[in-house]
Amino acid sequence: MTVLEQLRAAMGQAGVGALWVSGPANVRAVSGFTSGGDGKVLVLEGDAILYTDARYTVQAREESALTQVIARPPETYQDAAERVRGLRVGFEAEHLTVARLEDLRAHWDAELVPTRGLVERVRLVKSPGEVQAIRGAQALADRVFAEVRPMIRAGVRELDVALALELGLRRAGAEVGFDVIVASGPRGAMPHGVASEKVIEDGDLVTIDFGARLRGYHSDMTRTVAVGTPSEELRRVYNAVLEAEEAAVAAVRPGVTGGDLDALARGILERHGLGEAFAHSLGHGVGLNIHEGPSLRKGSEDVLEPGVVVTVEPGAYLPGVGGVRIEDLVLVTETGYEVLSRTPKERL
Numbered sequence: 001m002t003v004l005e006q007l008r009a010a011m012g013q014a015g016v017g018a019l020w021v022s023g024p025a026n027v028r029a030v031s032g033f034t035s036g037g038d039g040k041v042l043v044l045e046g047d048a049i050l051y052t053d054a055r056y057t058v059q060a061r062e063e064s065a066l067t068q069v070i071a072r073p074p075e076t077y078q079d080a081a082e083r084v085r086g087l088r089v090g091f092e093a094e095h096l097t098v099a100r101l102e103d104l105r106a107h108w109d110a111e112l113v114p115t116r117g118l119v120e121r122v123r124l125v126k127s128p129g130e131v132q133a134i135r136g137a138q139a140l141a142d143r144v145f146a147e148v149r150p151m152i153r154a155g156v157r158e159l160d161v162a163l164a165l166e167l168g169l170r171r172a173g174a175e176v177g178f179d180v181i182v183a184s185g186p187r188g189a190m191p192h193g194v195a196s197e198k199v200i201e202d203g204d205l206v207t208i209d210f211g212a213r214l215r216g217y218h219s220d221m222t223r224t225v226a227v228g229t230p231s232e233e234l235r236r237v238y239n240a241v242l243e244a245e246e247a248a249v250a251a252v253r254p255g256v257t258g259g260d261l262d263a264l265a266r267g268i269l270e271r272h273g274l275g276e277a278f279a280h281s282l283g284h285g286v287g288l289n290i291h292e293g294p295s296l297r298k299g300s301e302d303v304l305e306p307g308v309v310v311t312v313e314p315g316a317y318l319p320g321v322g323g324v325r326i327e328d329l330v331l332v333t334e335t336g337y338e339v340l341s342r343t344p345k346e347r348l
Ligand SMILES: CSCC[C@H](N)C(=O)N1CCC[C@H]1C(=O)N[C@@H](C)C(=O)O
Pocket: 178, 179, 191, 192, 209, 220, 221, 222, 280, 281, 282, 283, 284, 290, 291, 311, 313, 327
């Protein structure tokens, strides 16, 4: 089934005859139009209309096969008003501001119904082309990491490591997927410790979490590397996180839930006395957004299916001491899993 066919089935289940799609990644998934600048899609039973403004006329024509209306609000809403009169129209509660909802209410003689995750659910399972894009983004990131790895040593600023990674990604034709995390020594206790002016020191563990965006699709990988000889305590933490990560990756297969995988990794860290130190979820889906479904968090009932791409990224964070995170990007296959991130992990 095409994305639109799947979406119309979901709309039927949600009891709406039309859907106003406003989340940029969802607009792209439904229409093919890649600009996050100005794009909305009105999905109806027999048609789907892409609305954008005149800055994007040529781009929209090149990228999207949908019916196109070039307009800016309020003309956009006036055009759509004719099409939605008397219908129950879903809007994306997670992607529409209150102000824009008021605009729709002011222009439309229709019942507006909040929906959640309709397009996101269609996006969970990646097509072969999407998997190819994610695979390509990760392969490129692996190559860039190999180039930059030798400069991760004492005396170098975190910022310079991040800059080298960003430059490598850009030179290779990708975009930087998200702010590069380089967290060394005690800064490693910050799961989202974006690179700072701190100079890497002998004995530091350095957590590097970065990703490429290629043709709109993301990669995501974390490695923690040792500079010099880290303390006995840090090596113990590293090996515990590695054990949890490898066990969780090995358990990936169709039918398992995100909650099962989180519990497996968390249980191992708890046995090492690091349950409290694991301050976030085990992982998340990756695609047009860096964070998307399914969720690999405590209690998640999201079921993994072939074609889903997820991260597995347990961590342990000890304030004042440091931290460790190890993350792989994993494709769920018919029989189990394939690890897309190929950068070797340190053995400490
Ligand atoms: C700002 S993008 C960060 C990418 C990174 N690989 C990542 O997803 N991280 C880093 C540590 C935790 C994890 C995260 O942000 N997880 C989210 C989904 C959570 O709420 O746990």
